[in-house]
Amino acid sequence: MDGLGGGPKCGASWKRMSKEELENQYSPSRWVVRLGAEEALRTYSQIGNEATKRAQATGRNLLDVPYGDGEGEKLDIYFPEAVSEALPFLVFFHGGYWQSGSKDSSAFMVSPLTAQGVAVVIAAYDIAPKGTLDQMVDQVTQSIVFVQKEYPGNQGIYLCGHSAGAHLAAMMLLANWTKRGVTPNLKGFFLVSGIYDLEPVMHTSENAPLLTTLEDAQRNSPQWRLKTSPAQPVDPACRVLVTVGQHDSPEFHRQSREFYQTLRRGGWKASFEELHDVDHFEILWNLTQKDYVLTQIILKTIFQES
Numbered sequence: 001m002d003g004l005g006g007g008p009k010c011g012a013s014w015k016r017m018s019k020e021e022l023e024n025q026y027s028p029s030r031w032v033v034r035l036g037a038e039e040a041l042r043t044y045s046q047i048g049n050e051a052t053k054r055a056q057a058t059g060r061n062l063l064d065v066p067y068g069d070g071e072g073e074k075l076d077i078y079f080p081e082a083v084s085e086a087l088p089f090l091v092f093f094h095g096g097y098w099q100s101g102s103k104d105s106s107a108f109m110v111s112p113l114t115a116q117g118v119a120v121v122i123a124a125y126d127i128a129p130k131g132t133l134d135q136m137v138d139q140v141t142q143s144i145v146f147v148q149k150e151y152p153g154n155q156g157i158y159l160c161g162h163s164a165g166a167h168l169a170a171m172m173l174l175a176n177w178t179k180r181g182v183t184p185n186l187k188g189f190f191l192v193s194g195i196y197d198l199e200p201v202m203h204t205s206e207n208a209p210l211l212t213t214l215e216d217a218q219r220n221s222p223q224w225r226l227k228t229s230p231a232q233p234v235d236p237a238c239r240v241l242v243t244v245g246q247h248d249s250p251e252f253h254r255q256s257r258e259f260y261q262t263l264r265r266g267g268w269k270a271s272f273e274e275l276h277d278v279d280h281f282e283i284l285w286n287l288t289q290k291d292y293v294l295t296q297i298i299l300k301t302i303f304q305e306s
């Protein structure tokens, strides 16, 4: 199978789901297999907090660097041992349905990546209700412009996002860099258990602080935008990895597969990976480990061994 199949009827199947079923499909913690829902969320924050504390205590870093004028427009930069202007950068955007999570507990991948010579940036954005989706997308754009301007000699900027953060990273496939006066040296996207079509989210309890009109949802849906007016890859060599956990819900699988298919049809150098035996949270927290398959994929992509 080329992974590009799946007839049109699977596109809107969520519209036939009951409210309860949709709520279930869009509640990642209910699909965790090894822990209860609450315990999974608790463990996720605990691992994130510990990894962040460790990263801040052990390596060279710059914390709370402003990338804009707003109070929430800050990022943390974690450097490898060897100081060099010509580093590859991985910029990470945390998840939490655009209304929870923080950069201060999201430095999962810092240790295995800095050990191999990658600078890791964890960028904050104003979650709802303070921030709107349009503002979050704008802030993420600003944070990438900031990294490019501060480190013009970078060996590539790679974006990584988890869940809602994968959505924000994916919106950068559509960014108008000309308007920003600088085109970042974007070489790859690692989209982890993301949501790319926001319309179904409007019908769940998570939507309360987020979207009011279908137009808001479509404007902020990379799936809808790329399907209706395909954007050309700025750099045809730029890679996009769409990845989902085996234990993510069927709707999360559908979102990832369909977004990957849209990218391929639009000429992007995209690949798709379902990661074996991980849920929505393990898929990310395992990035604390250097031997984890996704850590290895990220490193191989950055150092072009695959």
Ligand SMILES: Nc1ccccc1C(=O)C[C@H](N)C(=O)O
Residues within 6 Å of the ligand: 026, 027, 028, 029, 030, 041, 044, 095, 096, 097, 100, 101, 163, 164
């Ligand atoms: N805290 C998170 C961090 C990352 C990604 C999702 C969440 C969620 O809380 C999702 C949803 N509220 C759930 O209960 O599954």
